[in-house]
Amino acid sequence: MSAQVAPRSAQPPPHDIPRLMAGARGDGKPVSLSEHLDRYGDLGVRPARGASPDLIALVEASGLQGRGGGAFPAGRKLRAVAQMNRRPLVLVNGAEGEPMSGKDKVLMRYMPHLVLDGAVVAAAAVGAREVVVVVGDDAAGSFAAMQAAIDERARRRHGGVSFRLASIPARFVAGEETALVNWLSGGSVKPLFTPPRPFERGVSGSPTLVQNVETVANLALIARFGADWFRALGTIEEPGSALVTFAGAVAQPGVYEIPLGLSLTGLIARAGGLSRPVSAFLIGGYFGAWVAAEDTSSIRLLDSELRPLGASLGGRVIFALPQSVCGIVETARLSRYLADESAGQCGPCVRGLDAVATALQELAWGKRNTRHDDARLDRWLAQIDGRGACRHPDGAARLIASGLRVFAAERARHAAGSCGGTGKPLLPVHAARKSKR
Amino acid sequence: MTDRLRVNPIACEAHGLCAELFPERVSLDDWGYPIIDPQSIPRELQVHARRAVDACPTLALALVQADAGDRGDARQWRSRQR
Numbered sequence: 001m002s003a004q005v006a007p008r009s010a011q012p013p014p015h016d017i018p019r020l021m022a023g024a025r026g027d028g029k030p031v032s033l034s035e036h037l038d039r040y041g042d043l044g045v046r047p048a049r050g051a052s053p054d055l056i057a058l059v060e061a062s063g064l065q066g067r068g069g070g071a072f073p074a075g076r077k078l079r080a081v082a083q084m085n086r087r088p089l090v091l092v093n094g095a096e097g098e099p100m101s102g103k104d105k106v107l108m109r110y111m112p113h114l115v116l117d118g119a120v121v122a123a124a125a126v127g128a129r130e131v132v133v134v135v136g137d138d139a140a141g142s143f144a145a146m147q148a149a150i151d152e153r154a155r156r157r158h159g160g161v162s163f164r165l166a167s168i169p170a171r172f173v174a175g176e177e178t179a180l181v182n183w184l185s186g187g188s189v190k191p192l193f194t195p196p197r198p199f200e201r202g203v204s205g206s207p208t209l210v211q212n213v214e215t216v217a218n219l220a221l222i223a224r225f226g227a228d229w230f231r232a233l234g235t236i237e238e239p240g241s242a243l244v245t246f247a248g249a250v251a252q253p254g255v256y257e258i259p260l261g262l263s264l265t266g267l268i269a270r271a272g273g274l275s276r277p278v279s280a281f282l283i284g285g286y287f288g289a290w291v292a293a294e295d296t297s298s299i300r301l302l303d304s305e306l307r308p309l310g311a312s313l314g315g316r317v318i319f320a321l322p323q324s325v326c327g328i329v330e331t332a333r334l335s336r337y338l339a340d341e342s343a344g345q346c347g348p349c350v351r352g353l354d355a356v357a358t359a360l361q362e363l364a365w366g367k368r369n370t371r372h373d374d375a376r377l378d379r380w381l382a383q384i385d386g387r388g389a390c391r392h393p394d395g396a397a398r399l400i401a402s403g404l405r406v407f408a409a410e411r412a413r414h415a416a417g418s419c420g421g422t423g424k425p426l427l428p429v430h431a432a433r434k435s436k437r
Numbered sequence: 438m439t440d441r442l443r444v445n446p447i448a449c450e451a452h453g454l455c456a457e458l459f460p461e462r463v464s465l466d467d468w469g470y471p472i473i474d475p476q477s478i479p480r481e482l483q484v485h486a487r488r489a490v491d492a493c494p495t496l497a498l499a500l501v502q503a504d505a506g507d508r509g510d511a512r513q514w515r516s517r518q519r
Contacts, residue, residue, distance in 0.1 A: 193445045346446035351468040376467070383466045389447050 002077055004039025004206055010041035015166045015226040015232065019241045024110045030145040033152045043117050045223050047160045051082035051127040059125065059219065061227035063239045068093055068175065068286060069315045071238075071303060074219070077209060080128045080199045084207035090161075091122045091203060092133040092182070094142065094213040095168050095175035095419065098285045098315040099337075099428045104213040105244035106227035106255045108142035110383035111217065116163065118216030119408030123161045128210050131163050134180055138170035169386045172341035174285065175309070176390050177210040183352050190343040191390035234260035238302050243314070245285075248320035248426055249276040260299045267318070272397070276322040280406050280426075286338065287395035289402035290327065310402055314395075319427065326421025328410040331403030332357070332364035337429035338396040348387035356380050363414050373415035377404070439477035442486060446470070447514035453496050459489035477503035498519040 014022040023031055023039040031039075033133075045055070060075030081088045092115065096104040109114055119131040134322065136145045150163045155414040168174045169189050177309070184203045187188075202208020211219075218240060222230050223235035231239040240262045244267065247253045251272030257268055264281070267275060278293050291299075299305050303312050321327060341354035359374035384397040404411055413420060442462055444455075451469040459480055460476040478486045478500075490498045 193447050266444070347449060347465060347468060348446065349453050349471070355467070375519040380467065383472065387446060387466075387470070387472070389445070 010037070011039055013221070015229075017241050017259055019221060019233070020107065020111065020114065020214065020243060021257050027043050028110075030112050031114075032112055033149070033158065033336045034155060035114055035266060036117075037432055040114075040117075040220075040224060043120060043220065043223060045121050047120065047124040047129060049127070052124050054235055055121065055125040055223070056082060057189065059222060062218075062222045062230040063076070063227075063236075063305055064215065064218050064222060064230065065238065066212055067214035067218070067242060067316070069284075071313070073430045074215055077199065077211070078122065079126045081209040085199065086207055086346050087128045088128045088207040088209055089203050089211045090119055090126065090128045090131045091117050091177075091180060091198075091208050092122075092213055093175060093177065093210055094133060094135045094141070094144065094146075095170075095178060095180060096136055096213075097171070097174040097316060099168060100245055100247050100285055100317045100319060101246045101315050103316060105136075105142045107213050107243065108133075108139070108219055109145045110286050112145045112211070112222050115146070115213055115215045116149055116153065116159075117220035117223075118218065119163070120159060120161055122209055123217075124209055126207075128209065130162050132165045132166055132184060132203070133163065133245070134168050134184070136170035136174060137167045143167060153310050154402070167218065172338070173314075173343050173390065173392055177394070178390065180210060181208060190345055191388075191392070193389045210425055213396075223277040225246050227367070230411060231365075235302060235304075237304060238378045242301075242316060244301070244313075244316045244318055246318050246320075247273050248282075249274055249322040250320050251275050251279050258301060263298070264296050264318070266322075267301065274320060276324065278320045280321045280327055280350065281310040281321045282317070282319040282321065282399075283309075285317030285319070286315070286334065286399065287312040287391075288312060288317070290331070290406040291386070291402075292406050310398070310405075321426070322423055324423030325425055326410055327362075327403060327407035328360075328414050329364045329406065329419065329421055331400060331424050331428050332360035333425055333429045334403070335360045335400045338392075342392060343390070346393070348384055348390040348395045349393040349396075352378070352380055352384040353393060356384070356397075356400060363411070368417050371412065371414070371417055406426055438488070439479075439503040441475055441477050441503040442473045442489070443499050444471055444473055445497045445499070445500045448495045450495050450497070452494050454492045454494070455489040458492055459485045462469070463484065463489065471498075 003351050056078045064074040065071040094104050173179050174189050176191045181198050181202045183189045198208040234240045280292050281292050291309050335357040339357040342349045359377050381397045381401045384393045456463040456465045463471045
């Protein structure tokens with residue numbers, strides 16, 4: 001017996017962006033359940049006993065990929081969980097530990113019912129009855145909006161799944177799916193050695209579907225409007241719209257919904273242009289890579305176009321570095337932050353990232369007589385890659401290596417004892433809270 | 438069926454016995470943690486690999502199926518860690 005799949009809607013589906021944010025109110029308040037149903041109509045999906053092959057096939061046909069950073073095909077993840085033949089659990093990942101990212105917080109805060117609808121679709125697809133939504137403990141507004149939406153559904157007996165809201169310490173690794181599972185199973189916010197992966201053995205041993213907030217919100221639209229509608233934006237390999245956080249030297253920083261494949265220049269135009277001349281972009285956030293501004297003039301925001309530049313959409317954060325700020329200084333600050341945000345479990349991550357950060361700090365700020373470019377830096381970065389239980393050391397090493405590549409001239413200048421930067425560094429790197437380990 | 442080595446980096450405490458006993462596939466990084474060569478281990482080296490696995494004081498090293506990626510070897514890990 002499978003769940004009902006009957007797309008129907010009160011208003012016609014949006015045929016351009018915004019999609020996810022189409023129903024947002026103008027006044028900064030979350031959309032209520034009545035407003036949500038007026039706009040989108042009933043979801044038409046009720047969780048039934050067992051998984052729904054129809055829903056899984058629909059999501060596979062849509063080509064939706066995870067929006068949390070890994071870009072893993074959502075349909076394949078649903079299928080893996082459904083095939084475990086044990087009652088699974090759905091975990092909606094709103095940890096968003098990336099310090100610059102705001103997209104998931106925005107979705108939860110303004111569109112909580114879209115997120116909950118999507119969680120119902122996910123639960124129906126894999127045959128789950130229980131949904132846990134995890135929000136970082138630095139996102140009080142998002143937490144309150146999700147709590148109010150869950151209470152509203154309970155009062156109106158709307159749903160068919162039980163929702164639980166949980167708060168997780170806002171650390172960088174908190175969004176890593178095994179760290180979420182560990183925390184919700186009563187452990188610490190630290191990644192686990194895999195296998196078993198969450199889809200095999202997740203929260204309290206149950207097969208667990210972990211999907212990012214934005215991924216889940218897309219499920220709510222795909223269930224209503226279908227796979228073809230979803231594919232009307234984006235490319236064949238990377239369909240749909242995406243929320244990106246645009247920060248740094250830009251006139252109107254913030255969260256933007258874009259069709260995947262929009263050019264970077266297109267995004268800059270939507271954000272009111274650059275506020276100052278820019279030397280490089282950090283694409284993908286703190287798990288992404290630096291790309292020199294001159295290499296970005298013709299790129300479109302797609303993993304397929306970013307990969308040759310050593311970058312990816314990753315956490316969907318794009319940061320514009322003004323020419324006045326030194327890229328080596330920013331990379332040194334980033335590397336110290338990422339070293340401090342290590343979960344502290346794996347030797348190569350703990351020792352390696354710390355050694356790299358110390359060497360870079362020395363290069364960035366060392367006294368004239370001690371400052372030097374440590375010859376071991378590049379070897380260390382190569383050694384760290386792939387050596388942890390999670391991807392933290394890999395992502396950090398790749399990001400730092402990209403900074404050393406893009407800012408090679410600045411690196412040489414620093415080694416010679418000077419710095420071309422005149423402006424204050426901008427990247428937020430102060431979220432590290434060691435007491436929460 | 439061939440095997441390769443895999444280290445659990447959370448359990449590893451850099452005792453370094455593995456590199457001592459099986460330099461054919463294990464070297465150490467600048468901090469003494471093992472870097473594993475993921476190549477499969479030919480029959481004639483299996484006894485050395487097993488010796489390295491058995492010597493690890495924190496049970497952080499295991500032989501896993503070479504063709505199973507890092508996915509299909511869950512069962513091998515569990516039996517190793519019991």
